[in-house]
Amino acid sequence: MHRSLSICLALILATLSIATTGFAAEGGTLRFELSGASRDRLQLSLSRIVSANRTSGSSFEVRELAGFDRAALQGRDGTPVGFTLVREAGRLDCSGRTANRRATGSCRFTGDPAFAAYLVASGIRQPTEGEWIDLTMVGAKRSLVDALKRGRYTMPTPNTLVGMSALGVSPDYIAAMAAAGYRPRKTEDFLPLKALDVSPAYLGSLKRVGYDRVPVEEVIQLRALGITADFIADYQRHGFRDLSVSRLVQLKALGIRPQELVRQTSGRRVSLVTEQDAPVIMSALLP
Structure with missing residues (x-):
């Protein structure tokens, strides 16, 4: 994989890890900090005070924090303030000043x-308290x-389920991707796909320029670098x-435009980098 793409994907995965990894250690005091994110939303951060402080945060509509x-x-x-957050997985009862x-x-x-x-x-598997x-x-x-069961996907770990939920992977998204003829081989593939906003519309645009049923790894590469159907066309x-x-x-x-490939026939050579980081002359790109 091209080095710049590797860096790009590494940053995406690092961001995803930060967003979806919560309290690795059990025990300790659960503390909160609440601030105004916007007129209609609040930013709630939780931290567990243990040997290493771990923090998890999300933005909520005001109405979601009852009381x-x-x-x-x-x-x-x-x-004095107090509120309750009730979700399917559990509830938080908080009080402070x-x-x-x-x-x-x-x-x-x-x-x-x-x-x-x-x-x-x-x-x-049973989630740990932090995952819960x-x-x-x-x-x-x-x-x-x-939705994952209906699609016969492998069941995710609790942490992967956290990531999917945080990114907004929904039953509708899973169904829409399947209707577009796109079914990732691994449940975990939904994480980078959703993080990069790979949609049925994007996949359809690739199909119209001849790139149908592109493997998920390649779709991720295309989307990560902002390669569109217009770029290909x-x-x-x-x-x-x-x-x-x-x-x-x-x-x-490398920012090479099609006009540069055309001019290559006049004898100008431009170096690229292969997946093995070896130099390749421009003529290797020609059909």
């Missing part, structure tokens, strides 16, 4: 035993697991109709 008065953040410091237009305090987490039992019955909290924070639902108009995905990735990463 919280948003006006309290604008009031005097020291105002305001200071500097924020609220801080402690929370008590109560996991829903029926939800955990449902995961186990579906072939997903994360499943609650991202609003994981039974309907997503049901531009090369096709200049006579380059059978460029592989790896060649398209190289061309995009």
Whole structure:
């Protein structure tokens, strides 16, 4: 894989890991910090005070934090506050005080035993307490697991289910991708696909320029570098109709336009990088 693409994908996966990894250690005090993200949303961050502090955060609509008065953040410091977040996986009951237009305090987490039992019955292992909290924070639902079962996908780990829920992988998204003739081989493939906003419309645009049923790894490469159907069509108009995905990735990463490929026939040589980081002359790109 081209080095710049490797860096790009590494950053995506690192961001995804940060967004979906919660409390690895058990025990400790569960603390919260709440601030205004926008007029209608609040940013809630949870941290577990252990030997290494771990933090997980999400944005919520005001109405989702039952019992919280948003006006309290604008009031005097020291105002008591409390709220409850109830999701399918469990609930958080939190209380604290305001200071500097924020609220801080402690929370008590109560996991829903029926939800955990449902995961186990579906072939997903029992979540740890930290994973259970994360499943609650991202609003994981039974309907997503049901959609995976209907599609006969391998059941995810609790942490993968957290990631899918956080990214917005929904039953509708899974069904739409299948209707477009695209069924990832691995459940985990939905993570980078959704993170990169690979949609049935995007896949359809690739199909119209001759790139149908592209393997998921190659779709990820194309989308990560912003390669569109128009980009491909531009090369096709200049006579380059059978460029592989790896060649398209190289061309995009190095900013080489189709006109430069045409001029190559006059004898100018331009070096590229193969997947093995070996130099390749421009003529290797020609059909």
